Structures are given as structure tokens and as C-alpha cells.
Amino acid sequence: MSVFTPLARPELETFLAPYGLGRLLDFQGIAAGSENTNFFISLEQGEFVLTLVERGPVDEMPFFIKLLDVLHDADLPVPYALRTTEGVALRELAGKPALLQPRLAGKHIKDANAQHCVQVGELLAHLHLATQGDKVLERKTDRGLDWMLDEGAQLISHLDAEQQSLLQAALDEIQQHKAHILTLPRANIHADLFRDNAMFEGTHLTGLIDFYNACSGPMLYDVAIALNDWCSDDAGVIDGHRARALLGAYAALRPFSTGEAELWPTMLRVACVRFWLSRLIAAETFAGQDVLIHDPVEFQQRLEQRQQVTLQLPLAL
Ligand SMILES: Nc1ncnc2c1ncn2[C@@H]1O[C@H](COP(=O)(O)OP(=O)(O)OP(=O)(O)O)[C@@H](O)[C@H]1O
Ligand SMILES: N[C@@H](CCO)C(=O)O
Structure with missing residues (x-):
């Protein structure tokens, strides 16, 4: 399980006391998740999640706290950092940056249908609308196009011949379109909107979590990341019905531009490279x-x- 930093009850009690939320009733490490340490925390006054941030620079924590405050203020179903009675959001526990957040209702779903995808498309559009243009909070991703080019070049020798030619073609495409991609309309993006980062009650989306890959960047990239997970079948083929549901719901709130439509097939492939590489690195590291x-x-x-993409972005007439 992914509890990188185990905690003992006395240190947790000391950490939690300044929130003024009552006695610690129970706590449990969360096995799901692969990047940070999370605990479910039961206090007298409710249910919470404690996150110890295991990767990424500590000095970026104010960005995540601010972004979640902005999205919470926009009424989106996201966690946010609770403040101690003295108003402190970012704390430290066991030497790691630590945040206490409300526990959101709902469960992850494995088998997404078109109704789930509509909700995902709408939520993603709301996230972008709340942060686009001059509202964007700047943060450069640490897994952007240059990271893909660098890591891809280093990892390629670990792959077999077929994988090498697939990856090399994708890296060449990234190099070729890099400048153009960076001109696409920008906002704050979640950059990791997979099924295991959303929670549902029935087909109602009750929570979007795990913002630790969030950054400023092209909105289309966020759409491609989400679509690759929510709308693929087990063989990796795009399910047209689910994909059109997600894209249609998104476009009804934030119409796509013709520039985005041109780069759409490329963006779907870039979003695959990002996670192929990070998973290869994690598999070697852990x-x-x-x-x-x-x-x-x-x-x-x-x-x-995604070598041939027939799915087009819906464009307003
Ligand atoms: N605010 C929250 N409310 C309810 N459950 C939560 C909350 N935050 C985290 N969880 C639970 O903890 C699990 C792990 O959280 P999270 O996805 O943030 O971890 P991670 O290690 O950053 O994961 P990932 O592998 O996606 O990077 C989630 O799958 C979810 O079940
Ligand atoms: N969602 C990522 C893990 C966290 O970044 C993946 O499935 O590879």
C-alpha cells in the first residue's frame, strides 16, 4: 500500500489539536494512491483526509492551497486546506508538508458510462472557466513537454524495438508541435483527471481530488488526459459514445477553438506519452x-x- 510515511497516534493527536475539531476517534492509512501519503481521519466534529506531500517542491504548496480555495469559492466539489484556529493552512508533519481537508462523499467508479463522462466534461469546463485568462494562477508543470523529451530520451533504451519506434515517433511529434501547443488557450488544469481522482454518488460527481499535478497550461491537454482514461476500452480504443458525451458537455460550456481542433490528435498522443513515461519511471523506482x-x-x-484519430472536437458553427 502507498503509505510512505506511517504515523503514530500521539504525533497525530498533537498535529490535529490546533484545528479545534475535537478528539481523534480513529485514523486509517489509505492504500489507494501512488504519490502521496493519505489518511482518513475521524474527529469528533467530522470526517477528514490528511495528506502528507511526498513529492514536488515544498515551496509550491501555497499554489495548491490557493487554487483549491479559488475552486472551492467557485462552488466546485473539491477538497481545500482547513485552517487551524490561528489561520494556518500549510503545516508540517513527520518532516513533510501536511494538509487537513474535508473528506468528500462518494466512491470511485471503474466502469464509466456516458452519464459519468458528461459530468466529467462539465466539471472540467467549470474548472477552466473559473481560472482561464487573467484569472490563471501560474505554475509550470514539472512533467511538461521538455520533461517528456528529456525522460523519453533517457528511457527509450530500456524498451523493446517496437516500443522504441512508437515512443520515438511521439517524441518527434512533441518536438515538432511544442511551440504551437504552448500557444493554445490556457487556464489552471488538473492534469490528472483519472477515474481514481473523481468520486461519484450514482451518476452525480461529488468530488474531484488530488490536485498535486495541477498547473497552468493548455486546457485541451486536460481534456485529452481525462478522455484517455474515462473514454478508453480495455484495449485502449476510444469509446466514441463516451467520448462524444464528454466533449459535447465540455464544449457546451467552453467552446473549442479551431486551433485546438487542429492539435487534438497530437494532444491525445502527448497525454499518452506523459503517463506512459511516468508509469515507466515509477515501475523502475518502486x-x-x-x-x-x-x-x-x-x-x-x-x-x-491514437495513431489514427477519427474522433473530432465538436466546433460551434
Ligand atoms: N478529500 C478526500 N475525500 C475523500 N477521499 C479522499 C480525499 N482525498 C483522498 N481521498 C482518498 O484517498 C485516495 C488517494 O488519494 P490521492 O489520489 O490524492 O493520492 P495520490 O497518492 O496523490 O494518488 P495518485 O496515484 O492518483 O497520484 C483516493 O483514491 C481517495 O479514495
Ligand atoms: N493518474 C496517474 C497516477 C498519478 O499521477 C496514473 O494513472 O498513472
């Missing part, structure tokens, strides 16, 4: 350890299936 590792092959297959 090999043999008790850490959740997502299968890199899933994104190799999705990238193979």
Missing part, C-alpha cells in the same frame, strides 16, 4: 516495494490506438 504501481503498458496501448 520495483519490489509495497507501492501501488499503475501498468505502463496501458498507456503504450492507448498511444498505439
Whole structure:
């Protein structure tokens, strides 16, 4: 399980006391998740999630706190950092940046249908509308196009011949379109909107979590990341019905531009490369350890299936 930093009850009690939320009733490490340490925390006054941030620079924490405040203020179903009675949001526990957040209702779903995808498309559009243009909070991603080019070049020798040619073609495409991609309309993007980062009650989306990849960037990239996870079948093929549901719901709130439509097939492939590489790196880094590792092959297959893209972005007439 992915509890990188175990905690003992006395240190937790000391940490939680300044929130003034009552006694600690129970706590439990969360096995799901692969990047940070999370605990469910039961206090007398409610249910919470404690996150210890395990990767990423500490000095970026104010960005995440601010972004979640903005999205919470826009009435989006996101967690946000609770403040101690003295108004402190960012704390430290066991040497790691630590945040206490409300526990959101709902469960992750494995088998997404078109109704789930409509909700995802709408939420993503609301997130972008709340932060686009001059509202964007700047943060450069640490897994952007240059990261893909650098890591891809280093990892390629670890792959077999077929994988190498697939990855090399995708890296060449990134190099070719890099400048153009960076001119697309920008906002704050979640950049990791997978099924395991959303929660539902029935077909109602009750929570979007795990903003630790959030950054400023092209909105289309966020759409491509979400679509690759929510609208793929087990072989990595795009499910047209779910995909049209997600894109239509999104476009009804934030219409796509013709520039975005041109780069759409490329963007779907870029979004595959991002997660193929991060999963390959995680598989090497955590090999043999008790850490959740997502299968890199899933994104190799999705990238193979995105070589020809027939799904077009809906454009306003
Ligand atoms: N605010 C919250 N409300 C309810 N459940 C939460 C909340 N935050 C986290 N969780 C639970 O903890 C699990 C792990 O959280 P999260 O996805 O943030 O971890 P992570 O290690 O950053 O994951 P990932 O592998 O997606 O990067 C989630 O799948 C969810 O079940
Ligand atoms: N959502 C990512 C893990 C967290 O970044 C993946 O499935 O590879």
C-alpha cells in the first residue's frame, strides 16, 4: 500500500489539536494512491483526509492551497486546506508538508458510462472557466513537454524495438508541435483527471481530488488526459459514445477553438506519452516495494490506438 510515511497516534493527536475539531476517534492509512501519503481521519466534529506531500517542491504548496480555495469559492466539489484556529493552512508533519481537508462523499467508479463522462466534461469546463485568462494562477508543470523529451530520451533504451519506434515517433511529434501547443488557450488544469481522482454518488460527481499535478497550461491537454482514461476500452480504443458525451458537455460550456481542433490528435498522443513515461519511471523506482504501481503498458496501448484519430472536437458553427 502507498503509505510512505506511517504515523503514530500521539504525533497525530498533537498535529490535529490546533484545528479545534475535537478528539481523534480513529485514523486509517489509505492504500489507494501512488504519490502521496493519505489518511482518513475521524474527529469528533467530522470526517477528514490528511495528506502528507511526498513529492514536488515544498515551496509550491501555497499554489495548491490557493487554487483549491479559488475552486472551492467557485462552488466546485473539491477538497481545500482547513485552517487551524490561528489561520494556518500549510503545516508540517513527520518532516513533510501536511494538509487537513474535508473528506468528500462518494466512491470511485471503474466502469464509466456516458452519464459519468458528461459530468466529467462539465466539471472540467467549470474548472477552466473559473481560472482561464487573467484569472490563471501560474505554475509550470514539472512533467511538461521538455520533461517528456528529456525522460523519453533517457528511457527509450530500456524498451523493446517496437516500443522504441512508437515512443520515438511521439517524441518527434512533441518536438515538432511544442511551440504551437504552448500557444493554445490556457487556464489552471488538473492534469490528472483519472477515474481514481473523481468520486461519484450514482451518476452525480461529488468530488474531484488530488490536485498535486495541477498547473497552468493548455486546457485541451486536460481534456485529452481525462478522455484517455474515462473514454478508453480495455484495449485502449476510444469509446466514441463516451467520448462524444464528454466533449459535447465540455464544449457546451467552453467552446473549442479551431486551433485546438487542429492539435487534438497530437494532444491525445502527448497525454499518452506523459503517463506512459511516468508509469515507466515509477515501475523502475518502486520495483519490489509495497507501492501501488499503475501498468505502463496501458498507456503504450492507448498511444498505439491514437495513431489514427477519427474522433473530432465538436466546433460551434
Ligand atoms: N478529500 C478526500 N475525500 C475523500 N477521499 C479522499 C480525499 N482525498 C483522498 N481521498 C482518498 O484517498 C485516495 C488517494 O488519494 P490521492 O489520489 O490524492 O493520492 P495520490 O497518492 O496523490 O494518488 P495518485 O496515484 O492518483 O497520484 C483516493 O483514491 C481517495 O479514495
Ligand atoms: N493518474 C496517474 C497516477 C498519478 O499521477 C496514473 O494513472 O498513472
